[in-house]
Amino acid sequence: MNRVQYRKEALKAALSVVLCIYFALLFGWEKAYWSVIVIVVLSGNETFSHSILKGRLRLLGTLIGACSAVVIISAFHQQRVLFLASLCLYLAVCVYLSTHRKTGYMWSTAFIVCALTASVGHFDDVATFNVMTLRLQETMLGFIVYSFVNQFIWHVNTQDHFFNLLNEVKPHLLGNPSQSDVNDTNILIKLDKLSEILQLPLHGSYQLKQQKSYWITIVYALKTLYLLQSTCNLTQHSLSAHGQTIVRESLKLQQITHDLKTWLEQANQIATPAATLGAFEVNHQVRMKYALQAVSILATCLLIWIYLPVPSGFLLPMMASIYSIVLVRQPVKGAMQTGLALMVWGSLFILEYAVILPTLDNVFELLAFYFIHIVVIWAIYSKPQHTILKILASNNLVIFTMGALQLVPNFDMTTSFSMITVLFIVLAVTQIIGSLFNPSQTTG
Structure with a gap:
């Protein structure tokens, strides 16, 4: 602010x-x-x-x-x-x-x-x-x-805050992997904030409210990219590079594509960005x-x-x-x-x-x-x-x-x-x- x-x-x-x-x-x-x-x-x-x-x-x-x-x-x-x-x-x-x-x-x-x-x-x-x-x-x-x-x-507008955070995260996760500082803990904090915003009352945030399921999927995909890029495994890096292209395409089209769903199913077999503590902190x-x-x-x-x-x-x-x-x-x-x-x-x-x-x-x-x-x-x-x-x-x-x-x-x-x-x-x-x-x- x-x-x-x-x-x-x-x-x-x-x-x-x-x-x-x-x-x-x-x-x-x-x-x-x-x-x-x-x-x-x-x-x-x-x-x-x-x-x-x-x-x-x-x-x-x-x-x-x-x-x-x-x-x-x-x-x-x-x-x-x-x-x-x-x-x-x-x-x-x-x-x-x-x-x-x-x-x-x-x-x-x-x-x-x-x-x-x-x-x-x-x-x-x-x-x-x-x-x-x-x-x-x-x-x-x-x-x-x-x-x-x-x-x-x-x-x-909460919607403006959401997209400002999203724009801060995208260069790290959708840019060149060799130039992205994915080990920066601030990225994960911002991703958690994006998920949190989508669970809040969205009065006045019409785009988020009407496309809530879409943005939940996008944030989930970005979290998956973060986990894949944070490892040194060659297979995961290859999957991450493929996912970057798919997520960029979904953002461009403003819809969840079939390729994105398929990629998430493959990626979730390796990395699942789920909370480990469940309902409690x-x-x-x-x-x-x-x-x-x-x-x-x-x-x-x-x-x-x-x-x-x-x-x-x-x-x-x-x-x-x-x-x-x-x-x-x-x-x-x-x-x-x-x-x-x-x-x-x-x-x-x-x-x-x-x-x-x-x-x-x-x-x-x-x-x-x-x-x-x-x-x-x-x-x-x-x-x-x-x-x-x-x-x-x-x-x-x-x-x-x-x-x-x-x-x-x-x-x-x-x-x-x-x-x-x-x-x-x-x-x-x-x-x-x-x-x-x-x-x-x-x-x-």
Whole structure:
């Protein structure tokens, strides 16, 4: 993504954020920051179709998690041990399923929403139901506003992104084999992205949508070429050279030829570009390790919450539930990055919350405050590898200033300082337990 396009994306994200805040306050919804977090997460995706898919999974996860919270609280609200055991079991299931290639994000969202709904609802079934309704409304608002802004303002077609990637790959696989750097891992990454795009919602990408089966076959053929050209076998190189001619012809004619089908049948007897892990990104043993690790983090934080005088109300179990699943894959590195972002951005936003926000006289000044901050955060974290830091900084912005987003603004600093204390406790527990389960992360 070039600089001009990235600046447009930053402006669209900022506009979406302020529209969500405005409509949430207009509708009289108390927790406007929930819809802002939806915008932040969706804006971190590669294409609009990626965001639409993630938005759908988030909506489903929100519904599943909210309903799960109501069921668990209704069944065990008078039995603390059984309630906490059920929550840990539900976490284990969601973590285990969170590595699913298609629905993993839905299960991560389901547990986070379950924990948030139960905590904010003070573990009362009636209050939890009201929180569930509000959460669904806020999620829908964020999804609708983000979709509207991206459809009508500087819309970027997923189809264009697909063909740009395809044009980057073709010279390596369809050019002179002696000049092609097929061992470049970026080629395989781009081929996987091409396959991923074809599985996304293709609204507005008419050519891809109408010729989906054709492009799936072409990408499959390119993956086969990659595997054939990556070997030193003379037979495979001969088959690869023949395949290059056939794939070029199919691209020229824009149709799947009989020769292409025949060649793929021959090539698949030697090289099959199929995923080795099936539906999940990691194997069963790793998924079980993730689940046990997440439960250990949550259980440790719950014991601290029960037996130590931590002045946080329900903040500690809520934040422990969130970070136990968010940082499960990179607990040590993720905890360090989150802690650093917390020190830098958290301190700045708390200072602004105490000094600047109380001086704002109307809602438009408040919207301008968030608009400017989102643009600045996007400008600082402009590289693809900084996406996680961008999301962390944006989340810190709305979390530490959420008192200003209430229908009746509240600038009490007690909650902000309690949240910092709780977050550092959770991150410390995450890093310690993460280092026990992943010693390579501490030495690498």
